[in-house]
Amino acid sequence: MSTAPPKLSGIKPKLSVLKHLNYRREALSLSRFFKKFELHHLQTGFYLPPSYVLWDSTRRCNLNCRHCGASKEHYDTELSTAQVQDFISQVASIGTSTFAVTGGEPLLRSDLIPILSHAHSLGLATGIASNGFLLNREKAFELKVAGVSSIQLSLDGDETTHNHIRRNDLSYQKVIQAIAHCREAGIPRLTISTVATDENIHILPALKDILLDNGIAHWKIIPLMPIGRAEKTQLLQSKSLLHKLLNFVADHRSELHISTGENLPYLGEYELLVREYPTFCPVGFSACCLGVDGRIRGCPEMPDTQDFCEGSILHQSFDEIWQKGFARYRQALLKKEDPQCKSCNLWSNCRGGCWVMRLAKAHCIKELLDE
Numbered sequence: 001m002s003t004a005p006p007k008l009s010g011i012k013p014k015l016s017v018l019k020h021l022n023y024r025r026e027a028l029s030l031s032r033f034f035k036k037f038e039l040h041h042l043q044t045g046f047y048l049p050p051s052y053v054l055w056d057s058t059r060r061c062n063l064n065c066r067h068c069g070a071s072k073e074h075y076d077t078e079l080s081t082a083q084v085q086d087f088i089s090q091v092a093s094i095g096t097s098t099f100a101v102t103g104g105e106p107l108l109r110s111d112l113i114p115i116l117s118h119a120h121s122l123g124l125a126t127g128i129a130s131n132g133f134l135l136n137r138e139k140a141f142e143l144k145v146a147g148v149s150s151i152q153l154s155l156d157g158d159e160t161t162h163n164h165i166r167r168n169d170l171s172y173q174k175v176i177q178a179i180a181h182c183r184e185a186g187i188p189r190l191t192i193s194t195v196a197t198d199e200n201i202h203i204l205p206a207l208k209d210i211l212l213d214n215g216i217a218h219w220k221i222i223p224l225m226p227i228g229r230a231e232k233t234q235l236l237q238s239k240s241l242l243h244k245l246l247n248f249v250a251d252h253r254s255e256l257h258i259s260t261g262e263n264l265p266y267l268g269e270y271e272l273l274v275r276e277y278p279t280f281c282p283v284g285f286s287a288c289c290l291g292v293d294g295r296i297r298g299c300p301e302m303p304d305t306q307d308f309c310e311g312s313i314l315h316q317s318f319d320e321i322w323q324k325g326f327a328r329y330r331q332a333l334l335k336k337e338d339p340q341c342k343s344c345n346l347w348s349n350c351r352g353g354c355w356v357m358r359l360a361k362a363h364c365i366k367e368l369l370d371e
């Protein structure tokens with residue numbers, strides 16, 4: 001691992017021609033997707049359906065983590081099993097291919113298995129994101145039988161650090177057991193998700209060894225989002241911390257597949273060192289989120305407020321919401337309204353960054369990296 005984080009201008013990436021070519025090919029295919037999306041709308045008057053939808057299933061949780069982004073809103077009621085299954089039928093009928101469940105803790109929904117089974121029966125790939133505490137052997141096998149294709153478990157450090165962040169002395173032990181149960185049950189894809197903060201950045205090398213020892217091949221490291229209990233964080237304003245994180249990913253991604261999350265959209269000279277393909281915010285183009293109470297918004301990390309609401313499945317069909325909503329994302333409003341982005345030479349690589357990070361003015365990677 002690098003001892004000192006280099007400045008952006010100090011990086012001299014040694015990348016193979018093949019890596020550059022692959023990245024260019026991916027960038028080209030992404031730009032074709034945006035063109036196709038626009039053209040389809042011009043020709044037919046309709047937008048192509050999202051390829052994946054997320055369901056923010058509940059705001060209940062069995063843990064009380066320090067950095068949780070889901071603590072903001074409170075709901076008296078949640079969608080019923082029938083309402084969620086009807087939503088799934090609607091998205092399957094328009095061509096969506098993936099349904100993923102987040103929260104809160106999805107395993108606290110007693111109807112999670114029938115809901116996932118319904119999605120699977122309609123041909124959708126399904127996934128859940130869980131803290132792993134309740135994922136015992138029996139549940140892992142139930143999820144496998146329900147056809148779940150991927151499970152993402154949260155692990156934020158070694159035993160001491162993870163238990164401190166999760167405020168529970170058993171949480172580390174439980175998630176390590178959950179990994180073993182998922183592997184035994186044969187869940188096709190298992191990913192560990194880590195929220196990077198100043199509390200655990202120094203633990204990443206030790207955590208990598210723990211993941212390798214437990215047979216993990218996919219690791220997603222997400223910089224803390226400025227929402228929920230983490231609203232006041234200054235994580236991404238800490239340039240040295242961001243450099244440390246990106247250097248760590250660059251140094252270790254040959255050992256297991258490490259991704260950084262699309263809330264870091266364009267990473268300047270780090271880009272090809274830490275990922276194989278360009279990443280944009282998918283909201284309104286290929287993704288959206290069903291909220292706890294039936295309102296549709298861009299992604300689970302967006303505050304579930306009226307400002308971010310595109311409509312509700314309690315009053316409209318999903319397709320109507322998808323076709324009539326999401327204008328701000330599709331019209332690249334930021335390019336026109338944000339003077340900084342308007343004159344930025346990275347616009348075509350970045351497109352304004354993450355909408356949630358923007359809420360804390362932590363979206364402009366150019367500003368954050370270029371010290």
Ligand code: SF4
Binds near residue numbers: 342
């Ligand atoms: S100014 Fe806008 S387009 Fe340029 S890097 Fe920053 S967020 Fe992205």
Ligand code: SF4
Binds near residue numbers: 282
């Ligand atoms: S707003 Fe940010 S967190 Fe949400 S989908 Fe877009 S990039 Fe990801």
